[in-house]
Amino acid sequence: MALSYSDTDDRLSWIRSFELMFRRPARLQVAALCRRTRNGKQEVLMITSKTTRRWILPKGWPIMSRKAHRTAAIEAYEEAGVIGKAHKKPFASFRSHKGGDGGLKLRTEVLVFLVDVDKTEKDFPERNERDVRWVGVDQAIRMTDDPGLSGVLKKLRNLAK
16 A cells, blocks of 8 residues: 555654654753862862763752852762862863663753862762762873763863963
């Protein structure tokens, strides 16, 4: 049986509707690019994600009762024990994804704030859930598998030159 024009049109309309159910706008996350100077060299903080163990920045969903830079500072403390001053203006943004390892990946737009670190606490909420590492910017670029984050780290490296 041959399909009529209206059958084909209905099928295409249904397919488009189905695609839209899974193609959502990127969700906003707020990240902290924590930095400090040790022995005259700039270091940045990298942490592992909880599930996939990828090297990332501390980040989370916006807290509606807080300004974005404050959310970045809160995430830095909760995920890595960082206490410092978050810059009020975003340093950069990049597209990424959350999830994976066989699960559903959510597209995210990550707004990155610089955090100048004053000190780090050993006791913080997610201390048993993540690895935390201070590294040079070049090493951080090599550690991450996220092209967007790599671009943000390269921007920071170029500022220091």
